[in-house]
Amino acid sequence: AQSVTQLGSHVSVSEGALVLLRCNYSSSVPPYLFWYVQYPNQGLQLLLKYTSAATLVKGINGFEAEFKKSETSFHLTKPSAHMSDAAEYFCAVGFQGAQKLVFGQGTRLTINP
């Protein structure tokens, strides 16, 4: 079955530290990959997406993600965390032949001063 796994429902980092949020998917065919961010009581905002162009994708707010086919991963990183990055992050996958996105369970990012 097509699935998306985000390792770690909660991640806590210090301000200025590296942010790494993990996402793995199950598919033999490279899918379309998205990262969304959700702030409290708001909708989802697109951070970045991979659609088979460059494997390193740069997004908004200093985030980037690297598609690794051999590892079926699309981890999200940011070199230096800011307090404003505290939010819920969702990895989502559009599998070939499917009309809907499959979401990971989300990772809540907390930034410590």
Added chain:
Amino acid sequence: DAMVIQNPRYQVTQFGKPVTLSCSQTLNHNVMYWYQQKSSQAPKLLFHYYDKDFNNEADTPDNFQSRRPNTSFCFLDIRSPGLGDAAMYLCATSGGGAAVGETQYFGPGTRLLVL
């Protein structure tokens, strides 16, 4: 700015009293989605419209219905809300299906409280 608008942002209803949530878009997208999101969970797709074609998810309760009178508007009707229907309801649009890599653009959501 082109956007997805949801009204109201907060809705309080009574147990069993029908309620309608609305979504409008200025993106001229042909696909519109309704998601239910409960606390600390991922959004759960209820149904979507591809133009006028309605696509219901297999596990969406019959209590949930939807209407799309034109390209710009889409409504979510909950015929008899139960306490378990209290959630954030998110509307999203896209210019095509997820299978072709189209981005979904989300509205701010409507938080529904059932008393």
